[in-house]
Amino acid sequence: MAEGDFYSGKRVVVTGAAGTVGSRLIRRLLQHPIAELRALDNHENGLFRLSEELKEERRFHPFMCDIRSPAEINSLLKGMDYCFHTAALKHVPSSERAPFETVQTNIMGVQNLIQSALANGLQRVLLTSSDKAVNPTNVMGTTKLMGERLITAANATLHLTSSTVLTSTRFGNVLGSAGSFVPLFCGQIARGGPVTLTDRSMTRFVMTLDESVRLVLKSIELACGGEVFVTKMPVVRISDVAEELVELVAPLYGRNPAKIEIREIGPRPGEKMFEELTSDEELRRTVELDELFAVIPAFRNIYDRIEYAYPPNGTKGATRTYNSANEPVMTRPAIRKLLLEPDVLPPEVSALVAVKSERGVA
Structure with a gap:
């Protein structure tokens, strides 16, 4: 089914609407023929x-709402078809505290x-999760894993009693994004350093904001119910990114x-090297697709009604x-190209890069 057909005439909710992923997701959804978009967040200024940016968009309806309030959520999901749940506490140190x-x-x-x-009969719900939900070593990862399990x-x-399809990615x-290491490094460089690394051999999966949103939209369309989608992403060595940014x-x-x-400062408590x-346990029930993996639920006898075919x-x-740790790392030229993609560098840095390009400075 074409993406435009999948969203045509649908009424969509996005929680965490003022966040980096949530706000970009909203803009992408409004490019499709949806009937209504309700944006939920408890961050008033965001x-x-x-709302100011989208004030001419008649399908867009913002609501102050806290995901912790069952009554508020229940009221705002009435009459809706799809929900993208991006609201969460996502920073490891603050979650530990x-x-x-x-x-x-x-x-x-x-x-x-x-x-x-379920009470309002939504057709589809997608939870955005995190790599930190796999073999979690901190509070944030543990809570994201529990969210997936729910x-x-x-x-x-x-x-x-319900035909609602729920899935995670x-x-x-x-x-x-707000928690990315790129703006942190850029700020340190602008101040003259030092750029602080926890460990030079540390590797991370990375992706652009547009790519993350595109694969979130793809996941909710492919969903059969109960699976966890995993996006395929390039891998970088953090030290390579730091050196390229310098x-x-x-x-x-x-x-x-x-x-x-x-400067290498050592890993933070609960921080993984990769x-x-x-996980190893999930491997035997993981399906590989073109751009995604799908982790099928463990208790398959409960899911006999669902045919997991993608x-x-x-x-x-x-x-x-x-x-x-198992994937090849990006080359330095590939990292430079990725850093120059839209919305990767902080706006002030991007503006300086644009000025430099206009002047023809190598």
Whole structure:
């Protein structure tokens, strides 16, 4: 089914609407013939800015809403068809300092959404998850894993009373998002350094904002129910990114790249040397598609009513766990090209790059 047909006439909800992924998702959805888009967030200023940008769009309706409030969510999901749930507490250090708050948002918030979606007869619900949900070593990752499990369980335990399809998608670092290491490094370079790395051999999955949104939209369309989609992404060595950013950004601020120190400070508590997007346990039930993997629910006897087949590859089994230690890393020229993609560098840095390009400076 073409994407335009899939969204035609649908009424769509996006939670976490003022966030990096949520706001870009909204703009992409509004390019399709949807009937209505409800944008939910508890961040007043962010929602106001988004509302100002889209004030001429009649299908767009912003609402101040906290995912922790069952009554609010239930009210705002009435009459809707699809829901993209991007609202979450996503920063590892702050989640470690406030675990109760993280549980309320990332676990209880997902439960509230599921119950409201089922009560209102939504057709599809997608949870955006994280690589940190795989073999979690911190509070944030643990709560995201529990969110995935709630989404999966809802398809199994409630299928007799509901036809709602619920699914999740995991991805790694979205370059240019609020939590990305790219703006952090750029700020350190602009101030003259040092650029701080936890470990030079650390690897990460990365993707652009547009690519992450495109694959989120693809996942909800492919969903059979209860599976976790995993996006295929390039891998970078963090030290390579730091070195490439020093070469690119330092001259923009009149600084000599050779004078910018790259300092190794050691891993933070709970930080992994590489990212995992599937686990050893999940391998035997993982299907490989063209741009995605699909992790099929473990308790298949509960899911006998669902045929897990995905066009065009059907049910081709995955042959390896998907983690950044097992994948080839990007070359330096490829990293430079990726950094120059839209919305990867901070706006002020992008503006300086544009000025430099206009002047024909190499």
